Amino acid sequence: MKRVLIGAAILLVIVSCGQKENVVKLGLVAPLTGDVKTFGESTKNGFTIAVDEANAKGGINGKQIKVYISDDKNDPTEASNAGSKLINQDGVRLLIGSVSSKCSIPLSELCETMGAVMITPTSTNPKVTIRDDGSRKAMVFRACFIDPFQGAVAAKFALDNLKAKTSAILYDVGNDYVKGLAEFYRDNFTKGGGTIVAYESYAKDDADFSAILTKVKKENPDILYVPDYYNKVALIAKQARQLGIKSVMMGGDGWDSPDMIKIAGDAIEGGYFTNHYSPDDPRPEVQEWVKKYSARFGAKPDALATLAYDATSLMIAAATKAGSDDPAKVRDALQSLQLKAVSGSVTFDSSGNPIKSAAILRYTRTGQEYVATVTP
Numbered sequence: 001m002k003r004v005l006i007g008a009a010i011l012l013v014i015v016s017c018g019q020k021e022n023v024v025k026l027g028l029v030a031p032l033t034g035d036v037k038t039f040g041e042s043t044k045n046g047f048t049i050a051v052d053e054a055n056a057k058g059g060i061n062g063k064q065i066k067v068y069i070s071d072d073k074n075d076p077t078e079a080s081n082a083g084s085k086l087i088n089q090d091g092v093r094l095l096i097g098s099v100s101s102k103c104s105i106p107l108s109e110l111c112e113t114m115g116a117v118m119i120t121p122t123s124t125n126p127k128v129t130i131r132d133d134g135s136r137k138a139m140v141f142r143a144c145f146i147d148p149f150q151g152a153v154a155a156k157f158a159l160d161n162l163k164a165k166t167s168a169i170l171y172d173v174g175n176d177y178v179k180g181l182a183e184f185y186r187d188n189f190t191k192g193g194g195t196i197v198a199y200e201s202y203a204k205d206d207a208d209f210s211a212i213l214t215k216v217k218k219e220n221p222d223i224l225y226v227p228d229y230y231n232k233v234a235l236i237a238k239q240a241r242q243l244g245i246k247s248v249m250m251g252g253d254g255w256d257s258p259d260m261i262k263i264a265g266d267a268i269e270g271g272y273f274t275n276h277y278s279p280d281d282p283r284p285e286v287q288e289w290v291k292k293y294s295a296r297f298g299a300k301p302d303a304l305a306t307l308a309y310d311a312t313s314l315m316i317a318a319a320t321k322a323g324s325d326d327p328a329k330v331r332d333a334l335q336s337l338q339l340k341a342v343s344g345s346v347t348f349d350s351s352g353n354p355i356k357s358a359a360i361l362r363y364t365r366t367g368q369e370y371v372a373t374v375t376p
Contacts, residue, residue, distance in 0.1 A: 023066040024059065024325045026051065026315065027086040029097030029107060030308075031074035036229050038257050039099045039304050043121060044069065045297055046308030047096055050316065060319045068092050072103050079103035083110045093117065093327045094319065096311050099304065100229075101125035101177035108140040117327040117334070119143055119315055121307035122276075124150060124253065125176045129352040139327065141334055141352040143311035143343070147177070150252055150274050151184025153358040153374045154225070157272065159192045161360075161372065162248060164222035168198035170212060170236060172228055175204065181227035181252050197221050209239050216240070221247050229254040234263035241267040248272065256303045260363065268363045276303045277343040278359045278370035289342045303343075310341040 028047050031040035051065050059065050068090045070082035079098050086092040087110070095111060095118045098104045104123035111118040117139045120128055124147045129140045158164040167189050171182035186196055197219035200212040213236070216224060224240060224247040226233050233251055240249070249271035256275055260268055279290045279300045289309065293301040301309075314337065319325050322333040339346045346354045360371040 021066070022063055024061075024063045024319060025068060025090065025092045025094065026065050026312075027068045027070065027083075027090070027092035027095045027097070029070050029072050029079060029082045029086070029095060029103070030099050031103070032069075032071040034073035034075065035231055036074050036100065036257075038259050039122075039229075040071070040074075042302050042304035043097075043099055043308040045293070046121070046301065046305035046310075047312045049293065049296065050309045050312035054313075054316045060316060060325065061323055063325075065316070072098050072107075074100055074103060076102050076106050080106045080110055083107045083116075087111075087114050087116050094315055094325060094330060095119075096121065096308065096315060098123065100175075101128055101180075102175055104128045105176060108137055112137045112139050115139065115327055117141075117315075117331045119311045119334070121311040122253070122304055123177070125180050126351075127176060136351055139331055141314075141348060143307045143314060143341070143346070143354060144253070144276055145356045145358060146353050147180045147252075148184045149356075150358060151181050151186075151227075152188045153360075154185050154227075154250055154252065154274050155188035155192055155194070157274075157360050157372070157374055158189060158223050158225075158250060159194055162223070162272075164189075164194060164248070166195050166197045166219070166221040167223040167225050168200070168216045168219055168221040168247065169196060169225045170198075170200050170202065170209070170216070170228075171226075172204055172232070173201035175228070177254070178228045182225070185225050185227065207235060209236050210243070213240050213243050213245060216247070217243055217245050223248055223250050225250045227252040227254065230257040230260040231263065234260055234268065237264045237267040237271065253303055255363075256361075256368075258299070258302070261367065266365060269365050271363045272371065273361055273363075274374075275359045275361050276356070277306050278361060278368075280370040281359070285340060285342050306342050310343050310346070313341060314339055314346065 030043040072079035101123040104120045119141045172178040251273045255273040318333040322329040357375045
């Protein structure tokens with residue numbers, strides 16, 4: 001009897017191994033731990049809602065979506081390792097991720113080499129979709145606008161709306177996203193007639209900014225532009241106000257986190273930042289999204305959650321249109337796709353980037369408020 005049972009078990013294993021899962025595999029790479037884990041949490045939330053909605057409607061071409069989630073800890077090496085595991089061990093060929101440009105750049109190079117198609121929800125550095133020689137990475141897309149556009153929008157708003165004449169810029173020299181955005185703001189601000197009175201760098205692990213902020217205080221700029229992530233910006237804002245710096249603070253989409261006020265307090269009050277959407281936008285797509293996200297997670301969706309939802313919806317729509325989860329076919333479907341997403345109507349340009357406007361938001365004592373929509 002034991003021999004019969006053992007033989008049956010072996011046969012079952014053989015049959016099971018020989019059967020291909022009737023699913024579409026979809027991977028997510030995001031910082032679920034580390035210094036920007038709130039970004040990863042929001043991204044996972046948006047991703048999850050999009051997948052659950054699709055599966056409830058029958059999945060992709062009748063196949064349910066099976067998800068694989070990997071934590072990159074906001075570290076470039078971890079991002080490469082996470083992507084390699086998803087592709088080589090789990091057999092995933094459709095990826096959403098990552099969040100920060102410094103992680104999405106190596107992930108994009110891996111996907112390009114391995115023939116996996118990738119959409120980053122939020123990585124805005126041009127190098128994510130463009131090689132060093134200026135050519136397009138064929139397998140890589142994004143759901144967000146890029147840093148040259150974001151820098152131009154911020155500079156235009158500072159010059160035209162805030163009537164700024166001078167700016168000081170502080171940036172992390174080792175972060176492609178932060179460094180690039182600082183450069184694009186600088187170039188557009190000076191092109192528009194403004195003057196950069198201080199352009200100071202710091203390192204990722206720096207926590208004392210008194211030396212460079214003292215230089216900024218002497219110049220008394222109209223704008224203090226700090227295009228870093230919320231955790232670093234909050235520290236700089238507190239130290240700037242403690243030194244008596246009255247400049248209006250500005251930054252990029254890395255400011256968008258509920259933890260900003262928790263860390264910075266009233267030091268960030270009155271600060272402006274460019275972002276991909278506002279939950280106060282009256283468009284039906286936005287208000288429906290805010291309602292269902294709030295019902296599930298008890299808070300309004302930030303831009304990270306929204307762009308993750310859009311990126312995942314784009315990938316699902318492309319695979320459905322392609323009638324296949326073959327990455328080359330999904331890539332071709334993505335390139336020609338038109339989708340009315342939460343963050344705006346999406347079509348891709350020749351570099352895999354969507355063409356969008358940007359929202360300007362301002363921090364109040366209790367949260368964020370929508371200010372304007374700007375196109376440079």
